[in-house]
Amino acid sequence: MKNTKAATVKSAKAIPFYRIPGFGFVKENMGILIGFVILCVLLAILSPVFLAKNNILNVLRQVATNLYIACAMTMVIILGGIDLSVGSIIALSGVVTGGMIAFDGFSLTAAVAGGLIAGLAVGAFNGFVISKTTIPPFIVTLATMNIARGAAYVYTGGQPIRVMSDSFNFIGAGYLGEIPMPIIYLIIIVFISFLILSKSKLGRHIYAIGGNPQAAVFSGIKNSRVLFFAYTFSGLMAAIAGVVLASRMFSGQPTAGQGAEMDAIAAVVLGGTSMSGGLGKIGGTVIGALVIGVLSNGLNLLGINSFWQYIVKGVVILIAVYVDFIKKSGKKL
Amino acid sequence: MRAVMEQVKTLQETILLEMNHIKKGFPGVQALKDVSLQVKTGEVHALLGENGAGKSTLIKILGGIYTLDEGNISIMGNPVEIQNVQDAQKHGISVIHQELVLVPHMTVSENIFLGREPVKAGMVNFQAMNSSAQELLESFDLDIKPDDRIGSLTIAEQQMVEVIKALSFNSRILVMDEPTSSLSDKEVNFLFDTIRKLKKNGVGIIYISHRMMELNQISDRITVIRDGEYIGTKETQCTSSDELIAMMVGRTLTKYYTRTFNTPREKVLEVAGLGNGKLLKDISFDLYKGEILGFAGLVGAGRSEIMKCIFGLDPITEGTILIEGKPVTIRSAEQAIRYGIALVPESRKKEALFPVQSVKFNITLRSLQKFIRGVFVNKEKELAVTREYVSSLSIKTPTIQQLVGNLSGGNQQKVVIGRWLATDPKVLILDEPTRGVDVGSKSEIYSIMNELAAKGVAIIMISSELPEVINMSDRVQVMCNGRISGCLSHAELSQERIMQLATQHAQQ
Numbered sequence: 001m002k003n004t005k006a007a008t009v010k011s012a013k014a015i016p017f018y019r020i021p022g023f024g025f026v027k028e029n030m031g032i033l034i035g036f037v038i039l040c041v042l043l044a045i046l047s048p049v050f051l052a053k054n055n056i057l058n059v060l061r062q063v064a065t066n067l068y069i070a071c072a073m074t075m076v077i078i079l080g081g082i083d084l085s086v087g088s089i090i091a092l093s094g095v096v097t098g099g100m101i102a103f104d105g106f107s108l109t110a111a112v113a114g115g116l117i118a119g120l121a122v123g124a125f126n127g128f129v130i131s132k133t134t135i136p137p138f139i140v141t142l143a144t145m146n147i148a149r150g151a152a153y154v155y156t157g158g159q160p161i162r163v164m165s166d167s168f169n170f171i172g173a174g175y176l177g178e179i180p181m182p183i184i185y186l187i188i189i190v191f192i193s194f195l196i197l198s199k200s201k202l203g204r205h206i207y208a209i210g211g212n213p214q215a216a217v218f219s220g221i222k223n224s225r226v227l228f229f230a231y232t233f234s235g236l237m238a239a240i241a242g243v244v245l246a247s248r249m250f251s252g253q254p255t256a257g258q259g260a261e262m263d264a265i266a267a268v269v270l271g272g273t274s275m276s277g278g279l280g281k282i283g284g285t286v287i288g289a290l291v292i293g294v295l296s297n298g299l300n301l302l303g304i305n306s307f308w309q310y311i312v313k314g315v316v317i318l319i320a321v322y323v324d325f326i327k328k329s330g331k332k333l
Numbered sequence: 334m335r336a337v338m339e340q341v342k343t344l345q346e347t348i349l350l351e352m353n354h355i356k357k358g359f360p361g362v363q364a365l366k367d368v369s370l371q372v373k374t375g376e377v378h379a380l381l382g383e384n385g386a387g388k389s390t391l392i393k394i395l396g397g398i399y400t401l402d403e404g405n406i407s408i409m410g411n412p413v414e415i416q417n418v419q420d421a422q423k424h425g426i427s428v429i430h431q432e433l434v435l436v437p438h439m440t441v442s443e444n445i446f447l448g449r450e451p452v453k454a455g456m457v458n459f460q461a462m463n464s465s466a467q468e469l470l471e472s473f474d475l476d477i478k479p480d481d482r483i484g485s486l487t488i489a490e491q492q493m494v495e496v497i498k499a500l501s502f503n504s505r506i507l508v509m510d511e512p513t514s515s516l517s518d519k520e521v522n523f524l525f526d527t528i529r530k531l532k533k534n535g536v537g538i539i540y541i542s543h544r545m546m547e548l549n550q551i552s553d554r555i556t557v558i559r560d561g562e563y564i565g566t567k568e569t570q571c572t573s574s575d576e577l578i579a580m581m582v583g584r585t586l587t588k589y590y591t592r593t594f595n596t597p598r599e600k601v602l603e604v605a606g607l608g609n610g611k612l613l614k615d616i617s618f619d620l621y622k623g624e625i626l627g628f629a630g631l632v633g634a635g636r637s638e639i640m641k642c643i644f645g646l647d648p649i650t651e652g653t654i655l656i657e658g659k660p661v662t663i664r665s666a667e668q669a670i671r672y673g674i675a676l677v678p679e680s681r682k683k684e685a686l687f688p689v690q691s692v693k694f695n696i697t698l699r700s701l702q703k704f705i706r707g708v709f710v711n712k713e714k715e716l717a718v719t720r721e722y723v724s725s726l727s728i729k730t731p732t733i734q735q736l737v738g739n740l741s742g743g744n745q746q747k748v749v750i751g752r753w754l755a756t757d758p759k760v761l762i763l764d765e766p767t768r769g770v771d772v773g774s775k776s777e778i779y780s781i782m783n784e785l786a787a788k789g790v791a792i793i794m795i796s797s798e799l800p801e802v803i804n805m806s807d808r809v810q811v812m813c814n815g816r817i818s819g820c821l822s823h824a825e826l827s828q829e830r831i832m833q834l835a836t837q838h839a840q841q
Contacts, residue, residue, distance in 0.1 A: 195708040196708070199705070199708040199709070199710050200705065200707065200708050201701040201702070201705050204694065204697075204698060204701055207687070207690060207694070208687055208690075208698060211687035211688070211689050211690055212683070212686065212687050212688070214683050214684050215683070215684050215685050215686055215687060217646065217666065217684075218646070218666065218676065218678050218684045218685060219666070219685075219698055219699055219752070220665070220666035220667045220669065220670045220699065221666075221667075222665065222667060278687070278689050278690075279689055
């Protein structure tokens, strides 16, 4: 009994400490946050333009589409899965939207809805197959990655579909006040994803399934529904990215979004989400994506050849994941 | 000095291993405060203590997984330093961990020589590997071939492969951590025969188990530790399980089983003619409010399978389930929960816990609706729910943010029970509720069950521990081969009666 009392008292003391807003966030992401701050300070010293308002908005705009996808990817990876099809969905939803306007004369709203539904459908298909079978998500989404990319090529005949419309262009290139539209969407998506993962029942179920799928079943969680949701959500986020990119480029391009899945995965992993599932946070993913965005922006500002940028990106991912690994294995012992 | 005196006393019994005043702390916990252990050659030395007492930490220090903060270790009188697993192996120490660490898809010989395969011209020499494995297997009279896949062996055989693997390092000191937790009686006997052979060869064995009966059978001396401190060492022949339990829990357990029987009246659950088209046939029983209905039988008799059917995890092909008189169809666990059924499954690790998540997460997972509306979390309420069960079940945890994986088995089990109590169940199914749980927590779980029954919860308890079944149940359904072979009232209960019904098919 003595012990129990002591335990309760201790936990009572510990609560307020954990509840300082943002404390948990900083503590969990300490490594990457320090890296991020150092990177920003360095760039601010090396390049006078780095901290200019326009450059910051520019970085955020570039980060935005990656983060739409990475938010959903965080959920998918926490579930112990992966979604490789998102890059192709970008292309597919972009060309569907472009095509519906340019070829079929649909209204802008209908065309955007069409593009989003195309992505949603691919995601739902992924989710359906993954939740109803035991085929690994890697294989399922590898297949749909090819199918969706192929569909985009077939639909366009391999050529970009030009859409010269200011109202279409506004979606991806417009401003609300001084803030670019993609950043507005970004804030909404990050907020929704955060609510889902950190606040909702669904979120708890996602962590549960990723941590121990069998125990989740025994707890009365419908694993298949949760899986279906995550992949469908992933498809929808990729579709939003697709429409935004198409709008910014005045055209639906079948080659758009190549490698986007890897950028999203990199952001998620940099943010400390475990590839084996069960652990991860949206906050981490946001930082992860910012690191990637700031890094390539910085390298551009410093005039470093874009070929080198790939190598730098790879090395940074390795370092970040290694630091995380050291931190975690240190904790265990 | 002591070592010298012992040597004088009996020449054969030299002191093999001495661990003196071992201290080890982790951030936030002092796992070992002052523990000593001494093992003689050819001795089976049992290490006894509740979960969380520090047994595993001590073993991990010996095995080179942790390094000690203070204290010293000597082997055959020579002080040794154990910094890592390789050091431990070099000094002839092998540890057989509680969970088997074999690779199921690989063969027996590949597993035995994993990481130190014989190499010829840069390639693994499979012939040499198989023939030395063959020799080892033969020396133990085992009917296993070196190229059998581990996955195709029984658990007992796998356990033996672990033993052989451990011994193939020419170990002088062998640590066995709960080696019998998943073995049948016959397999246990086989393991004990092996242990006796090892004793003859002068191997010193540190044996960890919670089963008192086993310790009587196999151990020479018993060392008890509690809360990271050395309590005492007893000759097995000169002690009693009462004395040992008192040493372990630090007080005399006046009442191990708490149970006040009442007369149940209201029927909550009625199962009639249930079958699953596979093992289960014609399962019928009633369950009343406030009773504990035991389910006894051999492993594989179909007890857990019935519960999975009732809980909606497995489909039923025939029969009906009535809850409070109304027929229901349960197709998923979610539905079962809505009807007020809760299931604490057999395997905590596999089927219940989320080890990387906190105590809070694990307790509240099934009762989120109490404090989450959409995305609005009522944190006060969430904490209240968690605290309620942490204190009412006396879960010992530093904070409710502690990861469940770091708690002891008994406390993990209480967390799982708490999760289900938070759903306010009418029917609580407990499948082997005290497996892998220390004596103190066991007694606590019994009194929790008793309280729940008194409050009117109908409890089904599957258990393979006959004393537990006999002392806790109002009635017992005995199962044999997928059927109920008999129902015994509390007055009729005896080990013999239960075993007779459980093995009916063998006798026919």
